[in-house]
Amino acid sequence: MPVVKLFANLRKLAETKEVSVSGATVGAVLNELVERSPALDGIILENGELRPHVLVTLNGHTTNDLSLQVAEQDEIAIFPPIAGG
Amino acid sequence: MIDTRIYEMFREIGEDLYTAQMISSHGGNLSIRLGDRVIIKRRGAQLGRLKPHDLIETRLDKNDSGVALASTELLVHRTIYLNTPALAICHCHPRTAVAFSFSRDELVPIDNEASYLLKKIPVVTEEFASGTPQMANKVAEALKNYKIIMLRGHGSFATGQTLDEAFHWSSTLEESCQMELAAKLINEPFIEYRGMSGSYTKF
Amino acid sequence: MSGWSETILDIDLNTLTYKTYPLDMEMARQFVGGRGIGARLLWDMVGPAVDPLSPENVLIFTNGPLTATGYQTSNRFSVTTKSPLTGTVLDANSGGYWGMQFKKAGYAVLIVRGRAEKPVWIEIKNEVIAFHAANELWGMRVFALTEKLGQNNNKRNVLCIGPAGENLSRMASIMNDRERALARGGPGAVMGSKNLKAIVVEGRERPEIEDKERFKFLLYETRKLLAASPLTSQALPEFGTVVLMNIMNNIGALATRNHQQTQFEGAEAISGEELTEKYLVKNASCWACPIGCTRISKTEKVEGEGPEFESTWALGAQCGIDDLPAIIEANALCNDLGLDTISVGSTIACAMELSEKGYLDSDLRFGRSDQLAPVIEAIACRQDVGAELTDGSFRLATKYGHPELSMSAKGMEMPAYDPRGLQGQGLLYATSNRGGCHMRGNMIGLEVLGLPKLIDRFQVQGKSSFVILNQNSNAAIDSLVLCKFTNMGVADEYFARVLSAVTGVQYATTDLIKVGERVWNLERLYNNREGFTAKDDTLPPRLLTEAPVDGPSKGWVSQLEPMLKEYYRTRGWNENGVPTRQKLTELGLVNLM
Numbered sequence: 001m002p003v004v005k006l007f008a009n010l011r012k013l014a015e016t017k018e019v020s021v022s023g024a025t026v027g028a029v030l031n032e033l034v035e036r037s038p039a040l041d042g043i044i045l046e047n048g049e050l051r052p053h054v055l056v057t058l059n060g061h062t063t064n065d066l067s068l069q070v071a072e073q074d075e076i077a078i079f080p081p082i083a084g085g
Numbered sequence: 086m087i088d089t090r091i092y093e094m095f096r097e098i099g100e101d102l103y104t105a106q107m108i109s110s111h112g113g114n115l116s117i118r119l120g121d122r123v124i125i126k127r128r129g130a131q132l133g134r135l136k137p138h139d140l141i142e143t144r145l146d147k148n149d150s151g152v153a154l155a156s157t158e159l160l161v162h163r164t165i166y167l168n169t170p171a172l173a174i175c176h177c178h179p180r181t182a183v184a185f186s187f188s189r190d191e192l193v194p195i196d197n198e199a200s201y202l203l204k205k206i207p208v209v210t211e212e213f214a215s216g217t218p219q220m221a222n223k224v225a226e227a228l229k230n231y232k233i234i235m236l237r238g239h240g241s242f243a244t245g246q247t248l249d250e251a252f253h254w255s256s257t258l259e260e261s262c263q264m265e266l267a268a269k270l271i272n273e274p275f276i277e278y279r280g281m282s283g284s285y286t287k288f
Numbered sequence: 289m290s291g292w293s294e295t296i297l298d299i300d301l302n303t304l305t306y307k308t309y310p311l312d313m314e315m316a317r318q319f320v321g322g323r324g325i326g327a328r329l330l331w332d333m334v335g336p337a338v339d340p341l342s343p344e345n346v347l348i349f350t351n352g353p354l355t356a357t358g359y360q361t362s363n364r365f366s367v368t369t370k371s372p373l374t375g376t377v378l379d380a381n382s383g384g385y386w387g388m389q390f391k392k393a394g395y396a397v398l399i400v401r402g403r404a405e406k407p408v409w410i411e412i413k414n415e416v417i418a419f420h421a422a423n424e425l426w427g428m429r430v431f432a433l434t435e436k437l438g439q440n441n442n443k444r445n446v447l448c449i450g451p452a453g454e455n456l457s458r459m460a461s462i463m464n465d466r467e468r469a470l471a472r473g474g475p476g477a478v479m480g481s482k483n484l485k486a487i488v489v490e491g492r493e494r495p496e497i498e499d500k501e502r503f504k505f506l507l508y509e510t511r512k513l514l515a516a517s518p519l520t521s522q523a524l525p526e527f528g529t530v531v532l533m534n535i536m537n538n539i540g541a542l543a544t545r546n547h548q549q550t551q552f553e554g555a556e557a558i559s560g561e562e563l564t565e566k567y568l569v570k571n572a573s574c575w576a577c578p579i580g581c582t583r584i585s586k587t588e589k590v591e592g593e594g595p596e597f598e599s600t601w602a603l604g605a606q607c608g609i610d611d612l613p614a615i616i617e618a619n620a621l622c623n624d625l626g627l628d629t630i631s632v633g634s635t636i637a638c639a640m641e642l643s644e645k646g647y648l649d650s651d652l653r654f655g656r657s658d659q660l661a662p663v664i665e666a667i668a669c670r671q672d673v674g675a676e677l678t679d680g681s682f683r684l685a686t687k688y689g690h691p692e693l694s695m696s697a698k699g700m701e702m703p704a705y706d707p708r709g710l711q712g713q714g715l716l717y718a719t720s721n722r723g724g725c726h727m728r729g730n731m732i733g734l735e736v737l738g739l740p741k742l743i744d745r746f747q748v749q750g751k752s753s754f755v756i757l758n759q760n761s762n763a764a765i766d767s768l769v770l771c772k773f774t775n776m777g778v779a780d781e782y783f784a785r786v787l788s789a790v791t792g793v794q795y796a797t798t799d800l801i802k803v804g805e806r807v808w809n810l811e812r813l814y815n816n817r818e819g820f821t822a823k824d825d826t827l828p829p830r831l832l833t834e835a836p837v838d839g840p841s842k843g844w845v846s847q848l849e850p851m852l853k854e855y856y857r858t859r860g861w862n863e864n865g866v867p868t869r870q871k872l873t874e875l876g877l878v879n880l881m
Contacts, residue, residue, distance in 0.1 A: 007534050008527055008561060053518055055737060060539045060840025062742060077538045081518035081737075090744065119750030120854035170757050170801045201516075204509075230796035232781065246734070246754065247741040284505035288785065 002070050004033055005077045013039040021076075026058060027066030029076055044078060053081035087124060087140050091117070095126075096135045098252045102177050103133025107259055113177040113240070115248055116162045121145045123163065126156050157216045161242075164221035169228050171244035175251035178240035179259035181266050182206075186235045192258070193285050195268065199261030200279055204288035206258060208235040233258055290498035291353030291791035292316055293396040297417070299410065301482050302343065302402035304419045311396045317793055318876060321352025323379040324767035324807040325397060326368025330377060331810060331880065333399075336818050340372035340474075341456060341481040343403035349390065349487075350398075352769040353791050356391040356494050357503070360510050360778075361771035363388045363575035370818075371473040372481075373458040373631070373680050374699040374723040377814040378473040381766055383574035384465035386445040392491025400482065409437070409448075409486040422485035427451060429624045431592075434466045437488050441465065441575075448486035449476045450626030452668040456480050457678040459631040459667070463623065467593035468574070471628040473700060473722055474680075498792035506786050510778050514578055517777030519739075524581040524773065525571050529597035531560035532704075532732075533605075539736065539745075540840035541709025542601070543702070545608045545654050546637040547695045547828070550706045550836040554610025558600050562612055579773055587613040595619035595629070598726075601704035602633020607640060608654030618660040625668035631680055634701035636663055638681035638694050639673070647688045648676070692829045697724030698820070707831050707846040710735045712743075712751045714846035715855060716759070718825045721811035727772070729759035739776065748847045752855035757801070764804030806875045809859075809867050813880060822865040825852060 001020040011017050014037040021036070023029030031048070034041045044054055050064050057077045058068060070076070095115055102108045102115075113132050116125035123145050126132060130139035143151030143159070145166055152159065162174050185192055192206040209227050211220040224242050227234040233243035233254040241258055245251035268275070294313065299306045311325075319325045326348045338344040348368040355362050365387025371378035390398065393414050407422035425433060430450040437446045445465055453460035453476030460476025461469045470476075497503050514520045523531060536542040537555035544552040556562065567587060573580040582593055595603075595616055603615045622629045636659075642648035650673045652659055666674025676684055681694035681701055695702050700723025707714025712731035717724045726732075733739035734754055743754065761780055765772055768783060784800040787793075795803075815824075826832075831846045856863060860871035872878040 005538075007559075008523065008531055011561065053738065055535065057538055057840075062539065062736065062738070062745075064738075064742070077534075079535055079538075081523055088747075088749065090747070117750070118753050120752045120858045122750075169798045170760065172753050172757065201512075229798035230781070230784070232779075232797075245740070246757065247743065249741045281505050281508050284502065287502055287505070 001072065002029055002074045002076060004029060005075065007077065007079045010040065010043070010078055010080055013037065013043060023070060025066060026056065026063060026068045026070055026076065029070055030056075030066065043080065055079040055081075087137065087142060089137075091124060092135070092137050092140060094248055095124075095140055098175070098248050099132035099135045101252065102175075102255075105256065105259065107177040107179045107255065108132055109178065114156050114158050114162070115175055117173045117248055118145065118166045118171065123159070123166065125159055125162055127154050128156050160216055160218065161221040161224055164225040165228055165242070165244065168225040169244060171228065172246045173244065173248045173251045175243045175245075175248060175255045176240060177255055179255060179262065181262035182235060182241055182258050183238060185262055185265070186237045191286065192235065192262070194261040194265070195275065196261050196264045197279075199257050200282070200285065202257055203233060203254065203261070204285050205231070206233055206235055206241075207231055208237050210237045289313060289791065290496040291357070291787075292321065293351070293391055293394055293495065295395050296397040296399065297395045297412070298399045298401070299417070300401050301404040301408065301484060304404065304408065306417050316396070318803070319807060320764070320767040320787070320803050321355070321396065322350050322364075322366040322381065322767045322769035323368065323763060324803060326350045326366050326379050327377060327807055327810050327814065329397065329399070330368050330370070331814055334370050338370060340370045340375065340478060343401075343482070345370050345478055345481070347400040347475065347478055347482070348397060349400075350769075351387050351391045351396060352767060353495070354768050354770060354786060356388040357497055357790055358494070358576055359503070359507060359770075359786055359790070360514065361574065361577045361579075361774050363577065364769040364771055365390060366766065366769055367462060367470045367475050369475055369478050371475075371722065372456070372477045373474040375818060376698055376722055376820065377811045378475065378722050379766065380462075380470040380472055380475055381769060382464055382468045382470045383577075383771060384445075384468035385441045385575045386447050386464040386468070386489065387769065388575050389445045389489045389491045391495060392493055393489050394491065394493065398487070400484065403481065404483040407483045407485050409488065410484070411488045413490045414492055425485050426454060430463045430626050431466060431624050433486065434463075437486055439466060444488065444490045446486055446488050448626075449479045449484075450624060450668065452626045452678075453477055453480035455668065455670045455678070457627065457667060457670065458680050458683075459628045459635065459678065461626050461628045463626050467623050469623070469628070472630065472725060474628075476626050495790075497790050499789040502789040503786065506782060506789060510774070510782060511578065513782075514774065514777045520579045520773060520777040524579055527560035527564055528571065528581055528583045529560075530563050530583070530595065530600050532597045533559040533600065534561065535736065536704060539709060540836065540842070541706045541736075542605055543695070543704055543706040544605045546606060546634070546641045546693065547706060547830055548641070549839075550709055550841045551839045552605035552608075552610075554608075555605065557610040558604040558612050558615060560597075563595075563600075567612065567616060574771070577771065581773060585616050587616050590617050590620040592620045592623065594623070598703050599629035599633070602630045603636075603660060604633075605704070606633050606637040607660070609657045609660070611657035614657035614660055618664055621661055621664050625664065627664065627668060630703055631701045632664060632667060634695055635677050635681040635684060636660070638685055639677055641693055642685065642688055642690065647690055695828055695830070697827055698824055700724045705732060706841070707827060708836055708844045709841035710745045711748055711847055711851065712745070712755050714827055714831065714848055715751060715755050715851045718827050718848055718852065719755070719759070719855060721808065721815060727762070729755060729762045730772075731755060731758060733776075746844060748851055749854070751851050752858050755855065756858055759808055760801050760804035762804065763807040764800050767803055767807060802875070806877065809871065809875055810877060810880070812867060813877065816866055822856075825865055
C-alpha cells in the first residue's frame with residue numbers, strides 16, 4: 001500500500017507521522033486519508049480540491065495533479081504551507 | 086519545437102478563458118517570456134482550442150522568421166516585456182469589466198477577493214487597434230505600476246511570473262465586476278465591511 | 289526630505305577622528321539605501337589594489353529610507369565591504385534592533401576607514417561620537433561583551449566582533465544585538481583588521497514620513513496580508529525556517545556530506561518538527577516584525593537564538609551529523625565567537641572529506657557530532673587544525689591539492705539547496721555577486737513551494753528570466769532595507785508604494801525592480817573591475833558532473849552552461865558576462881565606466 005508521510009502541524013492534526021493508505025490516484029489516497037483523519041479536512045483538501053499552498057510530493061516530485069496514478073510502493077509526502085531561508 | 090509542458094499550459098488556460106466567457110472565438114492572447122525569447126499565439130488561432138502549431142516562438146527584441154506568423158499583438162507584448170519585469174501576459178476581453186470601463190477611469194473592487202488581490206485597476210484609453218506603438222507604449226506604461234489594467238472598451242492586460250498568475254488576476258477581475266453588476270441590480274445600500282477601503286483608490 | 293536620513297558619518301580610525309557630511313540625495317534616489325548605497329560608495333572607495341584586510345578597505349554600514357519608520361520589518365541594515373573570503377563586493381544584512389537605532393541616531397551611512405593603532409570601540413549617541421580603548425575587551429566573546437557594553441534592545445544597541453574576527457578568520461561575522469549576524473563573506477575579519485571591537489549606538493528620533501495617510505493604509509494592508517499568508521502567520525512562527533529540512537530532503541535537494549548525496553537519512557532527527565517538539569522554548573521577533581520566525585532553543589548546555597535552517601543543515605546534514613542538541617550548541621558557539629555558520633559547517637564538511645580520503649591529516653570524520661565544538665573553538669582561535677579551516681573551504685581544499693572538494697562558488701560556501709535538484713538555484717549560486725549564496729535571489733519559492741506558482745525545477749529553458757527577476761527584486765528589498773520574509777506575503781508593488789509614501793518620491797513597481805537591477809549591475813561591474821570573469825560564474829565539478837545515484841534527483845547534474853548563456857543575453861550582457869554599454873546607459877551607470 002502507498003505510504004503517506006505527514007509533516008509540520010499536519011502531524012499533530014492527524015496524530016501520526018506516517019500512515020499506509022490505499023488508493024489508485026493521488027486524489028484517492030488523499031481523500032481516504034482525510035476520511036480517516038477528519039481533522040485534516042479543510043486543511044489539505046477543500047471540496048475535493050487541493051488547498052492552495054499545500055505541498056504534495058509523489059516520490060519526491062511535487063504535484064498538484066490529483067489524477068496522477070499511484071503505485072503500491074509509492075510514497076506521498078504532504079507539507080502545509082511553509083518557507084524559509 | 087515548443088516543449089509540450091508549455092503547450093499544455095497555454096492550452097489549458099486558453100480553454101479556461103473561453104469557457105469563462107472572457108474571450109470571443111479568436112480574441113485575446115497569451116504569451117510568456119523565456120529568457121530573451123517570447124512564446125505567443127499564432128495569428129488567427131483560437132485560444133479556446135489551441136493546437137501545438139498555434140504557438141510561435143520568436144525573439145524578444147527584434148524580428149526573426151517566427152514573427153511572420155505571430156499575433157498582431159506581438160508588439161504590445163514585447164513592449165511590456167521590455168519595460169516591466171513581467172514573465173507572462175494574459176490579454177482577454179472580460180465582458181463585465183469592459184462594460185464598466187466605458188464609464189470609469191479606474192475600477193475599484195467592492196468584493197473581498199479583488200479588494201485583497203487587486204485593490205485598483207486603472208483604465209487607459211487608446212483609440213487605435215492593437216499593433217500600434219502608441220497603444221503598446223500606453224499599455225506598458227500603465228503596467229509598470231499595476232499588474233492588471235483595462236484598455237477602455239477593449240479588454241484587460243495582466244502580467245505575472247507565470248501564465249497561471251496572469252490568468253488569476255484576469256479571472257479575479259471579471260468575477261469582481263460580475264459581483265458588482267449583480268449588486269447594482271440588487272440596488273440596496275452598500276454596507277462597508279472593509280477597513281480603510283477609502284484608500285483603495287489611492288493604491 | 290522624508291524617509292532618508294541625510295547624513296553620512298565618516299570615521300577615520302587612523303587618527304580616531306570623524307566628520308559628517310550630507311548624503312548625495314540624487315544618488316540616494318537611484319540606489320535607495322542599504323545594499324544599493326553601499327555598493328555605490330564601495331565602487332568609489334575600494335579598488336582592485338586594496339587587500340580586504342588592509343587599512344585601505346572600508347566598512348560601510350547603511351540603513352534605508354524605510355528603516356525605523358515602523359513599517360513591518362523596517363529594522364534591517366547592511367554592511368558593505370570587499371570580502372576577505374571571496375575578493376568580491378560583499379554586502380551582508382542583519383535584523384534585530386541595531387539598524388533601527390542607527391537610523392534614529394540620525395545617520396544614513398557610517399563609513400569606517402583605516403586601522404586603529406590599538407583596539408578601540410566606538411560609541412555613537414546621536415551627534416556625539418566617542419572613541420574608547422578596547423584593550424580590556426579584546427578577546428571577549430560576543431554574548432558577554434554585548435551585555436557589558438549595555439545592550440538594551442530598544443534604547444542602546446551593541447554591534448561587535450568576537451574572537452574569530454579578532455583572529456582575522458575569513459569566516460568571521462559581525463554580530464549585533466547579541467545573536468543577529470552580518471554573517472557571510474568575512475566582514476568580521478575586516479572589522480578585526482581595523483582593531484575595531486564594537487560599535488554601540490543610541491538614537492532618539494524616528495524618521496519623517498511624507499504621506500502619513502497612505503503609509504497608514506499600506507501598514508494596515510500589509511498587516512492583513514501577513515496575517516492571511518499561512519507561511520508568515522503560521523508556519524514560520526510555529527516551526528521557523530528549519531521546517532525546510534524535511535521538504536528539501538523529501539525532494540532530494542538536501543546537500544549531504546559535502547554534497548556527496550542529495551538526501552540525508554538523519555533529516556528527520558534535525559528537522560523543524562523535532563526542534564519544535566523537543567528543544568523550542570518560544571519564538572521571537574526583530575523590531576516591528578509580526579512574523580516571529582526566530583527560534584529560542586534550549587538544550588542542557590545552552591539557551592539562545594536559533595538555529596536557522598541553514599545553520600542546522602551546515603552543522604548537520606552537510607557534516608553527516610544528526611545530533612540536534614550538538615548542532616544547537618554549535619550554532620550558539622558560532623554566535624558567541626562571531627562566525628558564519630554556513631561557511632563553518634561546510635568547511636568542516638570539506639575537511640571531513642579531505643581527511644577521510646587521506647588528503648588532510650586530521651581525525652575529522654563525517655557524523656562526529658563530538659568534534660563540532662572543539663573544531664569551532666579552534667577555528668575562532670586559529671589554532672591547530674582550526675588554523676587550516678579558518679580561512680574557508682576553498683583555501684583549505686586548494687592547499688591540500690583538491691580545490692574541487694570545496695563546495696563553493698567564487699570561494700563562498702554554498703547553502704543547503706543542492707543545484708542538482710533545483711536547476712534555477714544552481715544558476716543563482718553561479719551568478720551571485722557575493723559568491724555561493726541563496727539570499728541574493730532564491731528559487732525555492734518557485735521551484736519547490738509554489739510561491740507564487742510552481743515551476744518545473746528540472747526545466748532549463750527560460751529559467752534565467754525567473755532567476756534574474758528574483759535577483760533584481762532581492763537587491764531592491766536589500767536596498768530598502770526590509771526582511772525578505774515579508775515578500776512571502778506581500779508583493780513588490782506594496783514596497784514600491786510604501787517607499788513612495790514615506791519619501792514622497794514616486795516609485796512605480798517597475799522603478800523599484802529597476803533599482804535592484806541597477807544595484808546588481810553595479811556589483812557586477814565591481815567584480816569585473818576586480819578581475820572576475822565569466823569563468824568564475826561556475827559551480828564545483830561535483831555538481832556539474834556527478835549525478836546523485838538515488839533519490840528524486842537521481843541522474844541529474846546542473847545544466848549550468850545553457851542556462852548561463854541565456855542568462856547573459858537576458859541580462860543584456862555580452863557573451864563574456866560583461867554588462868553592455870546599452871544596458872549601463874539604460875540603468876544610468878555608463879558614467880562609471
